[in-house]
Amino acid sequence: MILNLLKLYEDTIKDGDHTPVPLEPEPVQVGQVRAFSMIPEERFLVLEELDNDLFLVVPVSSYLQLLTTDPLPPLYEWRGLRLALAPIWYHIRKEIIENYSRKLFIIKDLTSAKNYIKSVQRQNLPWYTKKFLHLNAKRWANLVLVSLLKDVWEREEELYIQRVQGDTSKLLTPLALAAHSKYKRGENYFAVFEEDRLRLYLPVDYLGKRISVRIKDELIFEGTLESVILEIMGDFRGFEEDLHVVQL
Structure with a gap:
């Protein structure tokens, strides 16, 4: 059945x-x-x-x-x-x-x-x-994917406008400002860094396959991906540039 x-x-x-x-x-x-x-x-x-x-x-x-x-x-x-x-x-x-x-x-x-x-x-x-x-x-x-990318673009634009209005002598690009936000667009993932968890949005092609997630050299997840959304509990803010996702 x-x-x-x-x-x-x-x-x-x-x-x-x-x-x-x-x-x-x-x-x-x-x-x-x-x-x-x-x-x-x-x-x-x-x-x-x-x-x-x-x-x-x-x-x-x-x-x-x-x-x-x-x-x-x-x-x-x-x-x-x-x-x-x-x-x-x-x-x-x-x-x-x-x-x-x-x-x-x-x-x-x-x-x-x-x-x-x-x-x-x-x-x-x-x-x-x-x-x-x-x-x-x-x-x-x-x-x-479309929803999240548009959300990030709008947040980057808002931060850019705020920065320009506050100090026109130091213009930062939206991309540079994004590095200080809780979002990270990687080559094969989209990450949201929250206070108590890391939320990863991963390619559909990864479903049913084994992946590993590392912060620097520390393994924080390894297993079979059951959904395009993967939540890993913990506060990983500040390590945005050290995140790596690999299909095994």
Whole structure:
């Protein structure tokens, strides 16, 4: 049963189109369940609004048997479909959501959704759920990359403007200013350095393959990549230039 479902899902998205087409813009709101205009549609929950027009979103799927995590995900009903949250989340830009997805319905109480995402972030997922996420991540890869790069460019531009207004005798380029921010664009990764963790956004081609992550000569992660997003707990700020990611 599980193998048949995985094969069905894999065949469905393989024959589809992962590039969304523009739609009539609809304002995004936290709590909305929306669908990107792909073939087939990619449904997701808008869980939280972050700064700089970024939203935290969670994929929503009708493949319930592939999402039997512990604890079980919240279930939502819409037009005869039963939908469950996938145990992963992404950062997506406001304009991408509004221009390339449509609103399906809204969830007023997000408590169970937020609790679920927190509880499953670091647990060992069933093998079939990992396989589902591996396949599903390919649909999100370009949306995530565009969202994050645009966020960095805007932050760099803002820092540049602030610097110019404050002291016109020392003009710094956006690239130089970026070196002092919490972001780092490497050859094969995009990194966000936060107070308590390092979040890496990695190429889709790395999914299912072994990688190592080092800060200088210290190994901080080695293992098989199960998602395009890899979180490593710890405060690594100040070591942006010493980060290295290698496919083994």
